[in-house]
Amino acid sequence: xxxxxxxxxxxxxxxxxxxxxxxxxxxxxxxxxxxxxxxxxxxxxxxxxxxxxxxxxxxxxxxxxxxxxxxxxxxxxxxxxxxxxxxxxxxxxxxxxxxxxxxxxxxxxxxxxxxxxxxxxxxxxxxxxxxxxxxxxxxxxxxxxxxxxxxxxxxxxxxxxxxxxxxxxxxxxxxxxxxxxxxxxxxxxxxxxxxxxxxxxxxxxxxxx
Amino acid sequence: xxxxxxxxxxxxxxxxxxxxxxxxxxxxxxxxxxxxxxxxxxxxxxxxxxxxxxxxxxxxxxxxxxxxxxxxxxxxxxxxxxxxxxxxxxxxxxxxxxxxxxxxxxxxxxxxxxxxxxxxxxxxxxxxxxxxxxxxxxxxxxxxxxxxxxxxxxxxxxxxxxxxxxxxxxxxxxxxxxxxxxxxxxxxxxxxxxxxxxxxxxxxxxxxxxxxxx
Ligand SMILES: [Zn+2]
Ligand SMILES: [Zn+2]
Numbered sequence: 001x002x003x004x005x006x007x008x009x010x011x012x013x014x015x016x017x018x019x020x021x022x023x024x025x026x027x028x029x030x031x032x033x034x035x036x037x038x039x040x041x042x043x044x045x046x047x048x049x050x051x052x053x054x055x056x057x058x059x060x061x062x063x064x065x066x067x068x069x070x071x072x073x074x075x076x077x078x079x080x081x082x083x084x085x086x087x088x089x090x091x092x093x094x095x096x097x098x099x100x101x102x103x104x105x106x107x108x109x110x111x112x113x114x115x116x117x118x119x120x121x122x123x124x125x126x127x128x129x130x131x132x133x134x135x136x137x138x139x140x141x142x143x144x145x146x147x148x149x150x151x152x153x154x155x156x157x158x159x160x161x162x163x164x165x166x167x168x169x170x171x172x173x174x175x176x177x178x179x180x181x182x183x184x185x186x187x188x189x190x191x192x193x194x195x196x197x198x199x200x201x202x203x204x205x206x207x208x209x
Numbered sequence: 210x211x212x213x214x215x216x217x218x219x220x221x222x223x224x225x226x227x228x229x230x231x232x233x234x235x236x237x238x239x240x241x242x243x244x245x246x247x248x249x250x251x252x253x254x255x256x257x258x259x260x261x262x263x264x265x266x267x268x269x270x271x272x273x274x275x276x277x278x279x280x281x282x283x284x285x286x287x288x289x290x291x292x293x294x295x296x297x298x299x300x301x302x303x304x305x306x307x308x309x310x311x312x313x314x315x316x317x318x319x320x321x322x323x324x325x326x327x328x329x330x331x332x333x334x335x336x337x338x339x340x341x342x343x344x345x346x347x348x349x350x351x352x353x354x355x356x357x358x359x360x361x362x363x364x365x366x367x368x369x370x371x372x373x374x375x376x377x378x379x380x381x382x383x384x385x386x387x388x389x390x391x392x393x394x395x396x397x398x399x400x401x402x403x404x405x406x407x408x409x410x411x412x413x414x415x416x417x418x419x420x421x422x423x
Binding site (some may be wrong): 007008009010012013014016018019034035036065071075078079082088089091092095098101102105106107137140142143147148150153154156158160161163164165167168169171189197200203204 | 219222373380404423
């Protein structure tokens with residue numbers, strides 16, 4: 001039977017390689033891998049709109065998180081405020097400079113680039129138009145960046161830092177802190193709507209020419 | 210779904226004489242080298258891919274030693290300077306009765322990295338053999354490692370926030386120590402090591418002849 005399988009009729013779970021019949025689903029259906037439960041196919045049009053809307057929201061929140069004050073401490077007449085940007089730049093003197101760049105990329109750069117890239121890839125597809133140029137490359141890079149975008153981990157780090165400082169000084173949370181928290185929720189929602197297989201399918205079938 | 214059920218036989222693309230794209234899931238004939246849909250390079254299922262896993266594993270372990278030996282934070286309180294390592298920071302938190310946070314830091318910075326070294330080494334040693342016993346538990350280990358590994362970076366962010374925030378002139382100031390960079394590198398290398406691991410190797414071995422799944 002090995003010779004009779006037609007590759008086009010199947011999809012392999014990117015996670016565990018289990019072969020599934022590929023088929024189009026109704027608007028409310030979702031397909032998960034029978035073995036490892038990875039989300040394989042989510043309905044197309046509705047999920048794309050959601051992902052775009054949530055990515056857009058996330059970008060606005062990210063801008064707020066960068067430009068508004070993040071945290072401020074007071075102790076015995078001294079006070080100091082820090083933005084998210086300054087937190088990343090904490091390593092910027094001397095040999096630790098590359099770490100600063102890495103941290104900035106993980107908490108601000110990569111998440112922002114991913115949101116922009118998703119909008120770029122999905123926007124024409126929701127309107128039934130062919131994908132923009134280089135959409136394949138853009139989306140592949142977006143997928144590869146995912147584990148390195150660590151905005152949610154940064155917020156846990158903030159919580160730990162707050163507890164450490166609590167005994168030492170009075171801490172006040174700025175708007176950027178709340179923007180960052182909202183960003184985490186929006187990102188998680190967006191991930192729940194995203195199905196790579198479906199996006200790949202849409203990019204491939206609506207290719208120009 | 211299949212996750213909690215008794216382990217049963219699933220046909221993989223590899224078993225069926227096909228190659229599945231690890232990026233987008235599209236299935237191609239066996240000897241294809243590039244995915245026609247997403248453009249990703251199609252790797253054959255081969256233990257040769259474990260070389261990169263091991264290279265990054267050793268690099269991560271190598272960085273993990275200075276990450277624990279050198280100070281993560283240099284704290285200056287009213288003129289007296291103290292250095293604290295990762296473990297020192299945890300002990301400090303316990304001393305101040307912040308048990309919950311101490312547990313988070315302990316788990317993220319010490320338990321997860323060590324468990325990850327052991328788990329990746331174990332997977333790299335047992336998979337790709339002719340037997341495929343223990344496939345499902347191995348997949349679970351792989352998923353946990355993939356999911357949890359990046360959370361170790363939390364301690365680097367703690368150092369960044371503390372160093373940026375606690376700059377109160379003569380009263381108190383905090384600066385990052387060299388261990389922060391070593392620790393970040395160690396986490397990054399182990400992440401690459403786990404990402405380089407090809408989970409399809411878990412299902413290599415004698416073929417299973419069940420029909421493809423719906
Ligand atoms: Zn699967
Ligand atoms: Zn592909």
